[in-house]
Amino acid sequence: MSVGAVTSSAAKPDVADLLARARTIAEFARERAQQTETERRVGDDMIERMRQADLFRVMQPRLYGGFEYGFDVFAQITAAIASGCGSTGWVYALLASHQWLIACFSKAAQDEVWQDSNALAAG
Numbered sequence: 410m411s412v413g414a415v416t417s418s419a420a421k422p423d424v425a426d427l428l429a430r431a432r433t434i435a436e437f438a439r440e441r442a443q444q445t446e447t448e449r450r451v452g453d454d455m456i457e458r459m460r461q462a463d464l465f466r467v468m469q470p471r472l473y474g475g476f477e478y479g480f481d482v483f484a485q486i487t488a489a490i491a492s493g494c495g496s497t498g499w500v501y502a503l504l505a506s507h508q509w510l511i512a513c514f515s516k517a518a519q520d521e522v523w524q525d526s527n528a529l530a531a532g
Contacts, residue, residue: 421476422463424485430462431486434501435493442494451500456529459490459501465529468509473519474526475508483509504529 422430437458438445445451459465467483469475483505491498507530511522522528 421471424478424482427464427467427476427478427482427486428489430464431489432492434458434462434464434497435490438490438494438497442496445494445496451494451497455497456500456504459504460527460529464490464501465505465508465527467505468512469523469526470512470519473523480509503531507531 434455438455441452441455445455463476464486466475467478467486468480469477471477483502487498487502487505490501511519511530514522522530
């Protein structure tokens, strides 16, 4: 696999921009909070909104298309999303924190997971 194939060419967004994206997600999540509670799951469309906002890339290594921010930025984004819906914030935190965890694996494992730079994992 060519690492260059997955490396992001987009500029790293600043923290204020990422937080604005998270607050927008929080508004959608707030509107859907009762549905999330009733269905006992965060909807696939909410996960897709977070993906489209590039919020799962916050702690993902730059080499694999991420932004390589630290835990402080991750925590701010999580809090912003959770202000709209605690469940949605929790699911975001679980999925986004695993991007950091995968970065602790061997390079071969990272290459395998992030051959699709949009891959998410939880476990």
